[in-house]
Amino acid sequence: MTAIELHKLVKSYGAVKALKGLSLKIPKGSLYGLLGPNGSGKTTTLKIICTLLAPDAGKVTVSGIDALQDPRAVRQEIGYVAQEVAIDKILTGLELLELQGDLYHLNKATRDKRIQELVDRLDMAEWINRRSGTYSGGMKRRLDLASGLLHEPKVLILDEPTVGLDIESRSKIWKLLKEFHKQGKTILLSSHYLEEVDALASEMAIMDCGTVIAKGSPEELKKELGGDRVTLRVKEFSNEVESEQIQKLLINIHGVRQVVINKAEGYSLNLVIDDEAVLPFLKQELAKADFQVFAMTQSRPSLDDVYLQATGRRLMDRELEVAGQRDFKQENKNSMR
Amino acid sequence: MTKSNNLDLRKNFLQTRMNEIAQETFALTKRLFLQLIRRPSTLIVGILQPLIWLILFGALFANAPQELLPGGMSYGRFLGAGVIVFTAFSGALNAGLPIMFDREFGFLNRLLIAPLSSRSSIVLASVIYITAISLLQSAAIMATTYLLGYGWPSTVGLLIVLVTLLMLVFAVTAMSLGLAFALPGHIELIAVIFITNLPLLFASTALAPISYMPTWLGWLACLNPLTFAIEPIRAAYAGPFDLDMILIHAPYGEVTGLGCLSILMVLSIGLFLIIRPLLNSKLA
Incomplete structure (x- = not known):
């Protein structure tokens, strides 16, 4: 069974081609890693799946629902944890979770019960009543993970879930993702950390310059390389x-x-x-x-070698190469509604 | 399936949908009020600024010859209506700011990822919030004018004041929300708010009657939406209100109370219609 199917996605920002005919099938129940350097189109892909962006061309299906035809139904299926966590600093973590619950139309009893569960599970009780402006990166990410999970989505999508996090928060999030995977939830995460994808993913695709250049399980990919x-x-x-x-x-x-x-x-x-x-x-x-x-x-052989084999470059070198070229200010502007 | 059954289903569906819209709108409005309670400075400034106008301008022209003012009222009384309207106006002008910040900080994206029953809830929450705030601020100013001895309208008059302020607030809110989606960032929005605020105040009958003004300014004042809100309120304070009363002797003709209210209504509906396509495309 396929949880998410992407078919020949094309997306440009002005002259920059972010996606060049990307096709991908993400099986139900998989913990799918999308590996690629910064600027390879990972975030764009995830935003299109979450209905935040419309592709210029192509098809997106989530749980059999056409995301372009019925975006609302797709939103109900998905929990999304974005890369830069946008939270309202002046609200407490609890208030943000309650708001989230109301936006997904949970009734109050269910909402509060689930919030309590997630607060316990993600170890947030100590600070959930503090204003979120005081949170560390790891706390924010856990809060965001909780709001992504609150409506019990069938598919959880995470954009660079551990980038810039301390080791403790990272291992906590890894542990949770592994648990969800065991419970049969479909998880799609993007990362430019090789070890993250290697440690977590049951299946993966390597992206570069807006297309998929290799896919399979991490083991297979490395073995194939030999x-x-x-x-x-x-x-x-x-x-x-x-x-x-x-x-x-x-x-x-x-x-x-x-x-x-x-x-x-x-x-x-x-x-x-x-x-x-x-x-x-x-x-x-x-x-x-x-x-x-x-x-x-x-x-x-490591996943980096897989990347090297496919592109002729090391992931890190590619990262450095792109680092100077991207205009984040402009990209932010482009992604602003 | 029988016809009545079908109707029941539709009714149920509508009922669910209405409940969902109510839930999300309530949650979003609650968020705005929580922000306000924890950061009340905008509310306080919104009251202080008109208060300063009222006191300073009132003192400055306290000795203005009363026979030059309509109905021979004192300048304080005359100014009161202007400042009440100005309060509601500058309050509503800020309507777009929360949305602009949400756009810039990406919080709007979080809202758009959620399966909102209607994305109008986001706009509706802003309208409810800003209407409540503007009316609250105006009420504070009305209380002050009362304490200063500038009078209090009758019950009918109070209703006229409320309706007038509501329509002005809707119109200005629509404009501000439109700007919040059309402009690239909060700096631009604040700049527009800043340059709209004072000129509209001066080019209205808030501070002086048309008879004081040179012809060109008189023309501007008679086209200014603020004037159409100020005059009914001033009349409601002055005595028994009659919709057919002539309130503005404009260079282009005479405008009655009903005329003023109709113009405000057309304006607020018109502005919401104008910004609708923009909101639809930004929230699509």
Whole structure:
């Protein structure tokens, strides 16, 4: 069963194409991770699902309901936890939850009962009667999670749920999401944290520049990629000439699949090898050519490697690249009603 | 299914929908009042400012020759009606501010994600809130004018005052809400409020009768919606009110009490009709 289906979504902000024909199926009961660097279109996708934005073209279905035809019914299905938490600072957390309950037309008894449950469950009792302006980032996020859950939605959507949070709040939210997943709720979350998606998601898609570039379970994606990752340095800081020499040397060794020079990290070399057995041989060859091994680390493929494979860039590098280009002020203006 | 059954279903559906709209509107209005109670400065300033007008302007022109004022009333009495209207007007002018802040801080998005039965609830809550506040502020000013010895209207007069203020408040609220959605941010909105406020006051009959004014200003005053609210209230304070009484001797003709009220009504309905497409598109 499919909880959310996106079909060829297109969305532009002026000249900027945020989504370029994005298609995605999110199975019922999955904890679905949407991984991608900032600016890859994650938030736009989530906003379209939540009926906050209309796509320029494409189709959105939530629990079988067409979101463009019947947005109100879709809103009832969804609980949304936005990226920047918009709360009314002057109200207390409890008052905000009550307002939320009334906007979803819960009757008073149900509303108050559920609020009590969520306050206990999210450990908010101590401060829920304080004005929300005094809350820390973690408290705000928990409050927002509570308001997203208040009407017991079938689908919970979270945009970067733990960005900028302290470790305690983060692990609390992770634990909760895992619980909901176990209870069979459908959860869709976006993140640019690899470990978050890796730790939580039962299924995932990697987004880049407004399209999906890979999808599957985190395990599958890593397995498909295969091989082990080795990072090699012959000196703390090498140079271009030297690293190219080593690249030529290593690429000819049987069992070495790929050698990439990482200029950003002092011309270290990133290798993909078939298995560990290649390593002793690799060291031998280096010694023969008079190169010393300054440092060598070996790891299983990570989601970052999946991203690297698909785009030719590391997620972090892409992040830095985009960081200077985005005009958040303009984006805010665009998203203002 | 029988016909009556069908009708029952429809009635039920309507009933549910009305209940839902009432629930969400009540919740949204409650939020605005909670904000006000915890941050009462706007309410207080909204009363203080007209009060200062009343006292300072009243003192400034206390010795104005009474025969120059309509009906030979004292200047304080004359000014009272103007300040009451000004209070309601500047109160209602702020109607768009909460919505503008909600737009800017993204709280509006939170409201729009909820399955509101009607998004008019958001607008309706603002109208209820600002109407209550403006009337409260005006009542405070009316009480002050009474204490200053500027009189109190009869029961019928009080009704006229209430109806007049309500229609003015609706019209101004509609304009302010429209601006709150049309303008890019609160700075622009505050700027518009700021530059609308005083010129409309001066170009009305709040502070001086038309006979004091040069022709061009007289023309402006006779086109100014504030004048159509001030004159009925002034008449209601002056004595028995009659809808056919001529209240404004405008360069373009004479306007009766009924004329003033009709103009205000057309204005408030017209403004709501004008901003409707904008609200629909912004809240779609």
